Amino acid sequence: MSHQDLPHTLKLLTVWLLIGLIIFLGFKTWEREREASRFKLAGEVIVLTRAGDGHFHWPGRVGAIEVDFLVDTGATATALPQALADRAGLKPLGAVQTHTAAGAARGFLARADVTLEGGVRADKLSVMVLPNLSAPLLGMDVLGRLHFSQKPGELRIEPQP
Known part of the structure; x- marks a missing residue:
């Protein structure tokens, strides 16, 4: 050359x-x-569009930490991965054992301030912290406070009437 x-x-x-x-x-x-575009706010109605992974995701925060919650209508309680709980500074309140889709899991209970896009808040929410959880799950302890309906590819959430 x-x-x-x-x-x-x-x-x-x-x-x-x-x-x-x-x-x-x-x-x-x-x-x-x-x-x-998976999250839209139309007045007081929150519209979540199904993601490519087949689930609905709802952006929010645990304390000051940004979180992409997986909406899980089959979960009784909101659950967080331990790494996220550690970053958010959550303190263990007691041990817990639960059954997940992957089988039995041990973790601990903690309290967290959860804020979701669209103005939904759950202060001092009792959450399960599980070491092997892959994604934060938003359970019926929060979703049950809201009115939601589903049609193909879309989940519509509104405050309780």
């Missing part, structure tokens, strides 16, 4: 790197918009 070939090769490499960067940033923007 001669000295004159190097600038031309460097230019081609730079052009391909820029094209790759533009494609990557475009994909990330599309992905962010798609995630944001």
Whole structure:
């Protein structure tokens, strides 16, 4: 390779790197918009659209920590992974044993301030903290306070009448 070939090769490499960067940033923007479109607020009605994983997700917070809750109408109580509980500074109140879809699980009870997009709050909510839980689950202890209806691909939530 001669000295004159190097600038031309460097230019081609730079052009391909820029094209790759533009494609990557475009994909990330599309992905962010798609995630944001799963949650809509229409007046007091919250509309969740089913995600690609087949579940409904509801963005919110546990204390000051941002969380993407998996809406689980089959769960009696809200449950959090231990790593999330640790980041949120939740303190154990007592041991708990429960049965999940994956079988028996041991963890602890804690109290958490849960805030969901759309203005839904549950202060000092008793939550289960489970070490091997893969995602935070929003259970009927919160959902039961709301009126919700489902149609294909959509979950509509509104305050109790």
